[in-house]
Amino acid sequence: xxxxxxxxxxxxxxxxxxxxxxxxxxxxxxxxxxxxxxxxxxxxxxxxxxxxxxxxxxxxxxxxxxxxxxxxxxxxxxxxxxxxxxxxxxxxxxxxxxxxxxxxxxxxxxxxxxxxxxxxxxxxxxxxxxxxxxxxxxxxxxxxxxxxxxxxxxxxxxxxxxxxxxxxxxxxxxxxxxxxxxxxxxxxxxxxxxxxxxxxxxxxxxxxxxxxxxxxxxxxxxxxxxxxxxxxxxxxxxxxxxxxxxxxxxxxxxxxxxxxxxxxxxxxxxxxxxxxxxxxxxxxxxxxxxxxxxxxxxxxxxxxxxxxxxxxxxxxxxxxxxxxxxxxxxxxxxxxxxxxxxxxxxxxxxxxxxxxxxxxxxxxxxxxxxxxxxxxxx
Amino acid sequence: xxxxxxxxxxxxxxxxxxxxxxxxxxxxxxxxxxxxxxxxxxxxxxxxxxxxxxxxxxxxxxxxxxxxxxxxxxxxxxxxxxxxxxxxxxxxxxxxxxxxxxxxxxxxxxxxxxxxxxxxxxxxxxxxxxxxxxxxxxxxxxxxxxxxxxxxxxxxxxxxxxxxxxxxxxxxxxxxxxxxxxxxxxxxxxxxxxxxxxxxxxxxxxxxxxxxxxxxxxxxxxxxxxxxxxxxxxxxxxxxxxxxxxxxxxxxxxxxxxxxxxxxxxxxxxxxxxxxxxxxxxxxxxxxxxxxxxxxxxxxxxxxxxxxxxxxxxxxxxxxxxxxxxxxxxxxxxxxxxxxxxxxxxxxxxxxxxxxxxxxxxxxxxxxxxxxxxxxxxxxxxxxxxxxxxxxxxxxxxxxx
Numbered sequence: 004x005x006x007x008x009x010x011x012x013x014x015x016x017x018x019x020x021x022x023x024x025x026x027x028x029x030x031x032x033x034x035x036x037x038x039x040x041x042x043x044x045x046x047x048x049x050x051x052x053x054x055x056x057x058x059x060x061x062x063x064x065x066x067x068x069x070x071x072x073x074x075x076x077x078x079x080x081x082x083x084x085x086x087x088x089x090x091x092x093x094x095x096x097x098x099x100x101x102x103x104x105x106x107x108x109x110x111x112x113x114x115x116x117x118x119x120x121x122x123x124x125x126x127x128x129x130x131x132x133x134x135x136x137x138x139x140x141x142x143x144x145x146x147x148x149x150x151x152x153x154x155x156x157x158x159x160x161x162x163x164x165x166x167x168x169x170x171x172x173x174x175x176x177x178x179x180x181x182x183x184x185x186x187x188x189x190x191x192x193x194x195x196x197x198x199x200x201x202x203x204x205x206x207x208x209x210x211x212x213x214x215x216x217x218x219x220x221x222x223x224x225x226x227x228x229x230x231x232x233x234x235x236x237x238x239x240x241x242x243x244x245x246x247x248x249x250x251x252x253x254x255x256x257x258x259x260x261x262x263x264x265x266x267x268x269x270x271x272x273x274x275x276x277x278x279x280x281x282x283x284x285x286x287x288x289x290x291x292x293x294x295x296x297x298x299x300x301x302x303x304x305x306x307x308x309x310x311x312x313x314x315x316x317x318x319x320x321x322x323x324x325x326x327x328x329x330x331x332x333x334x335x336x337x338x339x340x341x342x343x344x345x346x347x348x349x350x351x352x353x354x355x356x357x358x359x360x361x362x363x364x365x366x367x368x369x370x371x372x373x374x375x376x377x378x379x380x381x
Numbered sequence: 382x383x384x385x386x387x388x389x390x391x392x393x394x395x396x397x398x399x400x401x402x403x404x405x406x407x408x409x410x411x412x413x414x415x416x417x418x419x420x421x422x423x424x425x426x427x428x429x430x431x432x433x434x435x436x437x438x439x440x441x442x443x444x445x446x447x448x449x450x451x452x453x454x455x456x457x458x459x460x461x462x463x464x465x466x467x468x469x470x471x472x473x474x475x476x477x478x479x480x481x482x483x484x485x486x487x488x489x490x491x492x493x494x495x496x497x498x499x500x501x502x503x504x505x506x507x508x509x510x511x512x513x514x515x516x517x518x519x520x521x522x523x524x525x526x527x528x529x530x531x532x533x534x535x536x537x538x539x540x541x542x543x544x545x546x547x548x549x550x551x552x553x554x555x556x557x558x559x560x561x562x563x564x565x566x567x568x569x570x571x572x573x574x575x576x577x578x579x580x581x582x583x584x585x586x587x588x589x590x591x592x593x594x595x596x597x598x599x600x601x602x603x604x605x606x607x608x609x610x611x612x613x614x615x616x617x618x619x620x621x622x623x624x625x626x627x628x629x630x631x632x633x634x635x636x637x638x639x640x641x642x643x644x645x646x647x648x649x650x651x652x653x654x655x656x657x658x659x660x661x662x663x664x665x666x667x668x669x670x671x672x673x674x675x676x677x678x679x680x681x682x683x684x685x686x687x688x689x690x691x692x693x694x695x696x697x698x699x700x701x702x703x704x705x706x707x708x709x710x711x712x713x714x715x716x717x718x719x720x721x722x723x724x725x726x727x728x729x730x731x732x733x734x735x736x737x738x739x740x741x742x743x744x745x746x747x748x749x750x751x752x753x754x755x756x757x758x759x760x761x762x763x764x765x766x767x768x769x770x771x772x773x774x775x776x777x778x779x780x781x782x
Contacts, residue, residue: 004390004453005383006683007690012382072382263780277782280773286780287772291703298679305384324672376668377661380644 051120064114075249082253089162097124104227125166163211164201296329416750419468463634569615588756631708723748
């Protein structure tokens, strides 16, 4: 076991951190939010120039050849800066889908375009009725000649509006909750029958509901095996959990630093509130929670490549519960320690709070995974 | 970063597990499996078995009988030993006195005490706390007056764990009552418990056991040669002792052992007409503990691998305060779980009269013993620097407040 980043990883973190400190102050971020896309296309190009958009892809596809550890480190930096750009859906979600299930042709066509910043993707799996149940898919795909026709709707698709292509799950056989019979498709958002309704999410990023009505998809755009989409979806979700765990660590660090700074400067009863032990011990609890959360982000990251499906799922579930609870505790405490100012939209701490809240319920919340862990107690 | 155990580390765990399974005396194992604490002779016998194998003096250099393990290996050993469950190495000897002697002791002191401490030929106890000096340790009053080449010690220590078993005591005394700062007038002495003038009085704790003591010193003569480090520099020694690599303090293996004992018992006891193990709320409680134990496990490995990298030269890692707080919270939560599972069977004392009345009943005995552990572990957040003091340490060391 070795928890120290390698020299290359250190350089990666330094360069990302430097870029973000130049371009991503809280005030700058507000201007990105107000752009039509809900983020900054200029920053997106910078990500491409820095090689971040090809981080987990093979070098032959214009990538950096990185893995879950590099993603964790970058997401941690993104979490500190509350990055708005669609890195997570494009590189983490869709990138994982293509890495896991893409054919050589699909990878060659898509990954270099992602890496150079010219193609954005989203992952449209969740449906309104499904809550966290990954098998609950009623969107259908039926064969029609040499193509597939997709019908149904997907909800709360992260950066669904910005995407040029979406990876859509649809049922090609079986009933609503069946594990078999789900297939993934690569759908161009410009295709006839695709309608997107975008909205702002609580975490300041954009999301969309997507409806599909007789959308024709060619056989070449089936991603993975027909009917065997669920294991791929699970891999995507696991990568998402590890990445957002890293992001949560960054957000917790930022909140703890802000809170510490605030308690040193905020004077009440003639002293900085940080001189009061009741406040100090809350800060100590927040720090301990952050470190336990960091351990869980590391657990998720180290589990991603474990070939043992059951062990991997178990560790990911442990990590998801732990990081979710940690993010919630630190967020709530950070607002509490700030008092009134922590309640305001103009102050950053509430934005971290809301990002953690959104992350907590991406692909299953702590209660959901605790339930899974409970079922496995023996 | 490589966040997995190496094949060597996995093989090492297997080796440790096998050795413990094959060498832990059956009567000790049976007692401890039921949740009883080890008896004095259980601890002595097991530490000698480990010492013969070269596995007792964990963080000591090889020349003094240490196993030459990495910190990760040491962690694996401690976890396996607790999960067995087997008696723990006597921490006074191994993690407190040993490193202090290695750092500050004279050659003669090392020669005389280290091998005997490793083999538990001498049982050591720690004379730190006093009635007026708990968390505020530097306010201690027990006085040592120099008379020729002998200190004459007068005063009282309290909460002295296992003093009644002890052959020797390492003791903090005040040698300069007029020092400018309280910390500057303290010395560190080694005292033979058979010295005239020492009185040990039991304090029975809430688990009804005799673990704690008061120790009185009445004109107790201690040769100057038994002082560690310079006179009035004892606080440095105490700080070293308390800050020294304390990663074992989380005792995670003990928490894991308590959860698995609770789960086993939950298969035997009834809840609403079915085994308790089938109850959702019980299972969720176990699941939450698994989450918290896993987080602590990783944090623990982070601390020890950083320690390995620094070759032990670094300052104490403030994360060890996290280990202490979170580890003891888990010891308490897991022992509480075991008591809750036992239900009414948690209430008997399993004293002699009960034993005389009943046929052997392992479920009842485990219920009773589990309660003893639960009660005793209320001390976990008090000893070794209360958890409140740990949070003070964190606010200072990490937050700079």
